[in-house]
Amino acid sequence: MPNPPPAASIAALTWLLLSLTRPAVAQNGGASAPLVIDGMRLINGTQLYCKSIGTGIPLMIIHGGPGLDHSYFLPQMAKLAVTCELVFFDQRGSGRSSIRLDSTSMRLDSLVEDIDRVRDAYNLQKMNLMGHSWGGLLAMLYAVRHGDRLNSLILVNSTPPTSALRDSSFGVIAQRTSPADSAEEASLAQTPEFKRREPGAVQKYFRLLFRGSFANPRLADSLTLSFGPDYGARSKLVGYLAKDPQIQQYDLLIRLDSITCPVLIVGSDNDLFPPASNELIHARIKGSRYVVMKNCGHFPFIEAPEQFFPAVTAFLESVRQR
Secondary structure, three states, X not given: OOOOOOHHHHHHHHXXXXXXXXXXXXXXXXXXXXXXXXXXXXXXXXXXXXXXXXOOEEEEEEOOOOOXXXXXXXXXXXXXXXXXXXXXXXXXXXXXXXXXXOHHHOOHHXXXXXXXXXXXXXXXXXXXXXXXXXXXXXXXXXXXHHHHHEEEEEEEOOOOOEHHHHHHOOOHHHHHOOHHHHHHHHHHHOOHHHHOOOHHHHHHHHHHHXXXXXXXXXXXXXXXXXXXXXXHHHHHHHHHHHXXXXXXXXXXXXXXXXXXXXXXXXXXXXXXXXHHHHHHHHHHOOOOEEEEEOOOOOOHHHHOHHHHHHHHHHHHHHHHOO
């Protein structure tokens, strides 16, 4: 296994970008449990792990990171499966998706194209697309390039539309991390278990790291985190994304006015990213809706479910009735 990057590199990359076999069918149990279908699919030259939950309005949900996977959305986001068919996938090189791919394919264009190929694999002529954090940036890019394939777009605590705004928020999580948590992070990063990228140690490290992204740090324990024994190799592979010039410097603002589908922008009053980011997106996309979750950080589906789910459900219902 290649030598894994230092702990500081993992944290920096996470917030810098704050990533055909027959599917298996599983029933969660109980008459009202939503149908779950998951498995590997050959997508855009690599095997991606895909999962659908429920039936109804198709809603593809793009996870953040990069380097995380879809599992942090669950079980909370499954509430939407009452009326939607939720489509998740682990981005190339991440989660359960294949690690056997050329590092040169770890670039923004490939990740955006993967979204479209997953859409095609699920036979969706048009779809509703939700992106959270880094996934929000990918979703915006997809909407700019393939807006004719969208019924609607939902941006949840999205990475800012410009690299300048993104970079300005780098220090926020450090400022919100308590001295005790900072000391525990530093101590954990020096342990043999973490240096070997053992799943338990990596999970503990990220749980400490994410406390600063919650308005109520204790709720970080409600975040589902999943890391396999090959996480060291995966983190190195995902690290190639940082070398992509399109990620190092970008400005999507001048292109957002080309998005014509209904758009919901979800922000939080205690998010890592500045309010100006969502306000600029809202101003550029004509007719977009912008809602702010109160007393909430970067994960509103965990921290403010009583605000988040009614807002998303009402928006999707308005799109369905168009």
